[in-house]
Amino acid sequence: MKKLRSLLAKGLERTRTLWPDIRRSFRWVHAAARILKNTAGRAADDVETRYTRLLAEWRDRRETCGTLGDAVDRFLKVTDSYRSGLFHYLRVPGLPPTNNDLEQFFGAQRHHERRTTGRKVASPSLVVRGSVRVLAATLTRLAPISAQDLAAVDPVKWRETRARLKQRHHARVLRSRFRRNPAAYLADLEQRAFQQQALPP
Secondary structure (H helix, E strand, O other): OHHHHHHHHHHHHHOHHHHHHHHHHHHHHHHHHHHHHOOOOOOHHHHHHHHHHHHHHHHHOHHHHHHHHHHHHHHHHHHHHHHHHOOHHHHOOOOOOOOHHHHHHHHHHHHHHHHHHOOOOOOHHHHHHHHHHHHHHHHHHHOOOOHHHHHOOOHHHHHHHHHHHHHHHHHHHHHHHHHHOHHHHHHHHHHHHHHHHHOOO
C-alpha cells in the first residue's frame, strides 16, 4: 500500500503542470454532457440552442485550455460533423440518444462469428448473406423460432430475398475470377462486347 501511494504521489507530481488545463477543459465537456442529457426535459430546439451557445463560447475561449487546444479542436470538429443528427432523440419519441446498444449488438455478433469460424475478420459468407444471417442470429437469441413461424413467411418476399442473395453471391464469384486471372477475365469481356456489336440491329 505504501509503495502504491508513493507511485501515485510521484505520478501526480510529474503531471502537476497538466492538471489546470485538464480541469478547465473538462468543465466544458461536462457542461456539454449535461446539456445533451437534458434531465430538465427541455424542447429539442432549446437544447440545440444551448449546446450551440456552449460550443461557440468554447471556440472563443479555446486558448484557455492551454496544452489541450488540439484536443478541443478535435472535439469541436467531430461535434460539427455529427451536428445534423445530434438532436433527433429529442424529437422522435423512444429514439435512444446514442447508438451504443446497436454497437454492442454488432460487437456480440462479431464475437460469435469469431468463436464459431476462428476468423479474425468477417467471413465471405457473412459479407454476402449478412442481411439475413445477422437478423436470424438476433431473432434466435431473443426467442426460439417454431415451424409455425417459418410457415407464416410470405413466399414472394422469401423468393425476392433469395434472388438478392444469389445476385450478391454471383457478383462475389465474378470478383474472385477477376482476381485469379485478370487477363482471361478481361479477354472474355472483350469477346462478349465484340459479339454484341456484331449482332444485327
